[in-house]
Amino acid sequence: MSAPVETRPAPVPDSPPPGPGQPRRIGAGMLDPTQLWRALPQALRKLNPVTLFRNPVMFVTEVGAALTTGIAVVHPSLFGWLITGWLWLTVVFANLAEAVAESRGKAQADSLRRTRQQTTAWRLAGWEPGATQDAYLEEAVAASELRRGDIVSVPAGELIPGDGDVIQGAASVDESAITGESAPVIRESGGDRSAVTGGTRVLSDHLVVRITQEPGQSFL
Known part of the structure; x- marks a missing residue:
């Protein structure tokens, strides 16, 4: 069974700095x-x-x-x-x-x-470790539709759609939105660095994640 062709949206680039005469947003560390x-x-x-x-x-x-x-x-x-x-x-x-x-x-x-809630997740149906691309289906679903046990693919530049464990791959992940720590961390399958949190962003490489929480029971 061949997998349907899905077109992934390109990662949204960071906003450029404001030009002359444009208002500058007050950062979280500044006095408001x-x-x-x-x-x-x-x-x-x-x-x-x-x-x-x-x-x-x-x-x-x-x-x-x-x-x-x-x-x-x-x-x-x-x-x-x-x-x-x-x-x-x-x-x-x-x-x-x-x-x-x-x-x-x-x-x-x-x-x-x-x-x-607005994030699109790439759910893998029939995926198994070592499976070729034509052995499973990849479908785009809303992150809010994910359930415990679902397996999702998260490429570089995209948000992790839910709390889970990495079951394949290794990547640097930006967790600053959760922890406030600016330095990216490494998340990989196996060991004690496999847990990932929904809302964090994969910066490099590619992860396959198994969702471990039902909607409404996540870290957030």
Whole structure:
């Protein structure tokens, strides 16, 4: 049985840098006033001692800020108010940084979910190790239609459509969207480097992956 001819879309190139006069997007590592403003309510809610108790260092700092506030009210002094102000600023900014990190993480995860849902997977029907190309069928399906046990082909430049294990091949994989680590990692069949995560991108070579998670049960 001969395999149908499928035309793979070419990998989408990276966007070129903005030209003169064009707006430049603010990177994830840069200060975004809008994001800080949106995270401020969440940071203030984290001042609740019950919530802050999970972070012992900041909980002790908040208790110290409350005590110095009482002392500054009873015995007003410039030094007392300065210490009180610095302690409260420390607590608020620590909560703000945590709220911003949570917001960015949630936005990144949502973006990866949407991207993976729109990803086309190349499912292999009847594939076995060492099989020639005319021994199995390769069909294009939506990544959301994949089920545990399905086998997919992932060439260089394409996204891995779901969580799984590499059963053939070796390739460098960009996992920065998941781990934040810019350096690519090697994923290969066998051993302890076979697990791959949906939404990561194959940078070189080619992988054959067996899906190990049902829809809705993946890492994301």
